[in-house]
Amino acid sequence: MRQETNFLNFQKEILNAKNILIIQDIDGVCIPLVKDPMTRKLDKNYIYAAKLLNDEFFVLTCGEHEGFRGVNRIIERSLNSKIEPHEKHLYLRGLAACGVEFQESEGKTSFEGISKKELKFLSEVPELMRIKFRKISKNLFPNISEKNIYLNEKKSICDTKFSPTINFNSLFDLALDDLNKKRSIQLSFEKMMNEILNEAESQGLKESFFLHISPNLGLKNHQEIIKLSTISDIGSTDIQLLLKGAQKDSGVLCLLNKFVGKRTGKMPFGNQFNFRDCPKSMKEKILFCKKFIRKEDMPLIIGVGDTVTSQKMTNGRYSRGGSDRSFLEIIQLLGENYNIDNKIIFVDSSSGEVCRPSTNTDNFDGITDEKDKLKFDTVFKGGTSEYIEWFINIAQKRFEFRRKL
Numbered sequence: 449m450r451q452e453t454n455f456l457n458f459q460k461e462i463l464n465a466k467n468i469l470i471i472q473d474i475d476g477v478c479i480p481l482v483k484d485p486m487t488r489k490l491d492k493n494y495i496y497a498a499k500l501l502n503d504e505f506f507v508l509t510c511g512e513h514e515g516f517r518g519v520n521r522i523i524e525r526s527l528n529s530k531i532e533p534h535e536k537h538l539y540l541r542g543l544a545a546c547g548v549e550f551q552e553s554e555g556k557t558s559f560e561g562i563s564k565k566e567l568k569f570l571s572e573v574p575e576l577m578r579i580k581f582r583k584i585s586k587n588l589f590p591n592i593s594e595k596n597i598y599l600n601e602k603k604s605i606c607d608t609k610f611s612p613t614i615n616f617n618s619l620f621d622l623a624l625d626d627l628n629k630k631r632s633i634q635l636s637f638e639k640m641m642n643e644i645l646n647e648a649e650s651q652g653l654k655e656s657f658f659l660h661i662s663p664n665l666g667l668k669n670h671q672e673i674i675k676l677s678t679i680s681d682i683g684s685t686d687i688q689l690l691l692k693g694a695q696k697d698s699g700v701l702c703l704l705n706k707f708v709g710k711r712t713g714k715m716p717f718g719n720q721f722n723f724r725d726c727p728k729s730m731k732e733k734i735l736f737c738k739k740f741i742r743k744e745d746m747p748l749i750i751g752v753g754d755t756v757t758s759q760k761m762t763n764g765r766y767s768r769g770g771s772d773r774s775f776l777e778i779i780q781l782l783g784e785n786y787n788i789d790n791k792i793i794f795v796d797s798s799s800g801e802v803c804r805p806s807t808n809t810d811n812f813d814g815i816t817d818e819k820d821k822l823k824f825d826t827v828f829k830g831g832t833s834e835y836i837e838w839f840i841n842i843a844q845k846r847f848e849f850r851r852k853l
């Protein structure tokens with residue numbers, strides 16, 4: 449249970465800090481998780497609240513802003529207008545495609561650090577996936593009709609610009625309660641995505657891409673470990689082909705560069721800095737920040753995510769992962785290194801359509817563990833709706849606070 453006094457103090461610190469920066473994931477945090485990403489919905493009032501926060505708010509997501517699957521289309525649907533979000537600057541500002549695609553709130557996207565050859569290969573990936581998808585689904589479900597393959601293909605392959613993705617949810621539905629079948633789906637498509645990586649290599653793009661598995665069980669030999677289904681946890685639901693360097697923790701550095709740049713008039717890492725320029729390890733990233741960002745320019749950062757995993761292995765150790773882990777960890781570490789009380793917020797997204805571990809167990813099984821370095825300052829057990837309610841309230845109060853400054 450949340451301790452109300454702690455929670456009130458936590459809220460007070462955020463409201464009274466001179467400089468704050470909220471960096472927030474999207475799916476599962478402000479949009480409930482759904483099996484078909486095309487049915488995602490976003491609360492109108494949340495959009496207006498994000499606008500109130502002005503430059504104290506950024507999103508950081510592995511989805512994309514643009515394209516017919518993009519978050520910008522969800523905003524337009526929610527506001528029932530394609531003009532209002534552009535004119536009133538109501539698009540969510542920040543980084544999408546895991547740190548590659550940036551936009552300000554008027555909705556104009558930009559990207560840096562990607563070669564033409566990489567973009568061309570990315571544009572060909574969805575068709576490669578479709579051909580392989582048909583073969584794999586026939587193998588997994590020998591009696592499946594052509595029409596059904598086509599319908600599932602539409603739902604499963606996300607032909608996004610920077611991060612083509614295979615999503616397993618619609619095929620999981622076909623597998624019903626067959627756990628082995630669900631695992632076969634996960635393993636077959638992991639193999640498929642590795643074949644696509646090999647194809648990139650053969651075209652001279654060995655250093656260009658990597659596979660991002662959500663949720664995952666951490667890294668082994670620099671590769672993300674797939675989380676196979678169990679009875680209580682569906683495990684990994686999608687795999688994305690991402691540009692190397694496109695990681696949320698690097699995204700935090702890119703966003704800090706923009707935040708500090710806007711406040712001080714000088715971008716600490718330079719005007720051209722992008723995700724490909726980020727140092728690799730967490731330690732190097734922190735040293736890099738310490739070198740270029742002064743303490744007085746560093747805001748109190750609030751990181752908000754819903755995908756953090758921890759699973760006890762047979763040897764008693766924990767395998768820890770989750771696509772929000774790295775960016776939440778770097779926010780926590782920056783706080784420690786700058787002696788600023790950064791906040792980590794976890795939103796429980798398990799009540800959506802996707803089966804995930806929930807915070808209803810005392811020790812947060814499947815999410816975190818006692819020895820986990822990453823600590824949550826507050827947890828929204830009530831999921832997206834509870835978080836959105838809090839967010840709207842904070843945004844309004846923060847707006848009032850800044851108006852009086």
Ligand SMILES: [Mg+2]
Nearest residue numbers: 473475476754
């Ligand atoms: Mg999420």
